[in-house]
Amino acid sequence: MSTPPTAEDLRARTRALLAAHPPATTPRAAFLAARFDAGLAWVHYPEGLGGLGAPRTLQAVVDAELEAAGAPDNDPRRIGIGLGMAAPTILAYGTREQKSRFLRPLWLGEEVWCQLFSEPGAGSDLAALGTRAVRDADGDWTVTGQKVWTSSAHTARWAILIARTDPDLPKHRGITYFLCDMTDPGVEVRPLRQLTGEAEFNEVFLTGVRIPDAHRLGEVGQGWEVARTTLMNERVSIGGMRLPREGGMIGPVAAAWRARPELRTHDLHQRLLTLWVEAEVARLTADRLRQQLAAGQPGPEGSGMKLSFARLNQEISALEVELLAEDGLLYEDWTMRRPELVDFTGRDAGYRYLRAKGNSIEGGTSEVLLNIVAERVLGLPAEPRDDKDLAWKDLAR
Numbered sequence: 001m002s003t004p005p006t007a008e009d010l011r012a013r014t015r016a017l018l019a020a021h022p023p024a025t026t027p028r029a030a031f032l033a034a035r036f037d038a039g040l041a042w043v044h045y046p047e048g049l050g051g052l053g054a055p056r057t058l059q060a061v062v063d064a065e066l067e068a069a070g071a072p073d074n075d076p077r078r079i080g081i082g083l084g085m086a087a088p089t090i091l092a093y094g095t096r097e098q099k100s101r102f103l104r105p106l107w108l109g110e111e112v113w114c115q116l117f118s119e120p121g122a123g124s125d126l127a128a129l130g131t132r133a134v135r136d137a138d139g140d141w142t143v144t145g146q147k148v149w150t151s152s153a154h155t156a157r158w159a160i161l162i163a164r165t166d167p168d169l170p171k172h173r174g175i176t177y178f179l180c181d182m183t184d185p186g187v188e189v190r191p192l193r194q195l196t197g198e199a200e201f202n203e204v205f206l207t208g209v210r211i212p213d214a215h216r217l218g219e220v221g222q223g224w225e226v227a228r229t230t231l232m233n234e235r236v237s238i239g240g241m242r243l244p245r246e247g248g249m250i251g252p253v254a255a256a257w258r259a260r261p262e263l264r265t266h267d268l269h270q271r272l273l274t275l276w277v278e279a280e281v282a283r284l285t286a287d288r289l290r291q292q293l294a295a296g297q298p299g300p301e302g303s304g305m306k307l308s309f310a311r312l313n314q315e316i317s318a319l320e321v322e323l324l325a326e327d328g329l330l331y332e333d334w335t336m337r338r339p340e341l342v343d344f345t346g347r348d349a350g351y352r353y354l355r356a357k358g359n360s361i362e363g364g365t366s367e368v369l370l371n372i373v374a375e376r377v378l379g380l381p382a383e384p385r386d387d388k389d390l391a392w393k394d395l396a397r
Contacts, residue, residue: 005043005054007061013052014040014065023071032074032108035066041074041107045091049103074109077341081152082106082113086160089230093177093218102158102179114156115234116147116180116204117227121397123149124365126162127171127224128395131206133163133178141165141178141216143186143209149362153189153202154338156182160230161211162223167393174392175223179215186210195354197334200342232302234363242290243283249316249352250279252345256323263323272323275316282308303369304377310359310366313344317353324349 005013021034035041036050040062045051066073076083083106090102105111122129131145143163153159159180166174180187186209191199218226246254257264257272286305321328331350344352360366374380387395 002053005052005058007058010040010043010052010054010058010061011065013038014062018065018069018071023069028072029108031072035071036104036107040066042087045103049091049099050107074107077343079106079109079112080341081115081156082111082158085115085230085234086113086158088233089160089177089226090179090217092229093222093226097214098179098217106158111157112152112155114150114153114159114182114204115230116150116153116159116161116206117230118149119146120148124368126227127175128392128397129162129164129171129175130397131161131163132167133165133176133211135165135213139213141211141213143178143180143206143211145206147204147206148192148201150189150202150204151200151362152340153182153204154191154199155340158182159204160217162227164392165220165223168391169221170389171387171392171395172224173221175227176220177217177223177226178211179217180206180209180211181215184209184211191336191338193336195357196351198337198339200339231364242287245280245283246276247283248279249313249320249344249356250276252349252352253316253320253323256320256349260323263325268319268323271319275312275319278308279312279316282312303364303372306363307366307369307373310356313352313356313359317349317356320349321353328353 017035017038017040021031023031026034039047039050039052041050043051043054043059043062044056046053074083087103087106090098090106094102102111106113116131117126117129119129119131129145131143131147133141133143135141141163143161145163147161150159159182161178161180162175163178164174165176168174182189186207188205188207190203190205192201192203193199194201253272254276257268282305285308289302289305328349330348331354332348342355344355347355364372371383375382
């Protein structure tokens with residue numbers, strides 16, 4: 001086994017990339033492709049898959065060099081589901097062919113991904129899902145069911161999908177994980193209008209969708225284990241994102257406080273100070289979590305970070321609306337749109353207040369995450385479940 005590259009090795013590789021493909025004159029797509037092929041996309045991924053087998057912490061070395069040179073990024077907010085959820089799951093469970101086929105266009109942003117997990121009858125209790133995948137004589141699968149709250153389904157080419165393949169087993173054991181082509185016949189995406197007036201989310205109807213067995217991820221019946229890898233990465237990507245000081249929701253509130261002294265009151269000042277400190281603690285805790293991840297796989301700590309993220313966003317956005325008084329009641333536009341990404345800081349206070357309400361639902365409800373933290377972090381007894389060993393087909397619905 002070759003020795004993993006050092007920080008100096010990565011600096012040298014990055015500077016060689018910049019010299020061969022100057023960002024000022026190289027088309028964006030060509031630069032990103034060259035970066036991936038040089039192993040500087042995910043340095044901790046294996047060689048040939050956008051990485052060099054380096055320690056995960058050394059990604060910051062590459063990113064700093066590229067940022068200083070004005071190099072383009074791969075628009076991570078637009079392809080966040082692919083980067084934060086699909087890619088690490090494919091890396092962990094995919095075949096060699098699946099990794100080679102999907103990781104490069106995913107990182108380059110050529111193929112957008114979405115997540116087909118939640119269902120109308122299986123939201124918080126995801127393992128109770130009812131979408132069926134039936135295997136035919138050729139070994140391939142036919143999938144029928146409905147998914148909901150699907151971000152980016154209207155722009156996605158691919159989806160990570162879990163479906164029930166054996167209704168005679170208990171709910172956690174009869175699930176299989178698939179990669180679904182969103183352009184295939186039988187896939188229908190319908191907008192789901194939200195409190196903000198937009199349709200960032202979607203409903204997805206699957207009617208006799210054919211999925212080749214080559215697009216199964218993991219073993220048959222292993223879907224819940226594979227899905228847990230996705231969910232843990234999802235919570236880290238939501239709650240553990242890298243932010244500068246006063247990044248995220250606290251930034252606009254602090255800026256408004258400094259710019260509008262006539263709006264200040266003692267009570268608002270005390271609340272702002274408290275939330276500023278909590279936001280900074282959350283930011284530093286997220287940084288520590290990312291350092292821990294460099295040595296292994298994401299654990300239940302990401303659930304705690306995601307809990308904190310949801311609560312802080314809702315409290316901060318409520319304070320901002322109150323601070324702005326009459327201006328906080330304004331809302332820029334109720335036009336029905338289907339955006340490609342969520343832009344909290346690029347919109348007005350009214351949007352932030354309304355959109356933050358979803359933070360305690362998406363990526364796992366706060367109630368479910370509290371259970372995860374209680375059981376897996378604090379070691380408290382698990383809640384009693386009378387359906388643990390009951391076949392899915394016999395569950396009350």
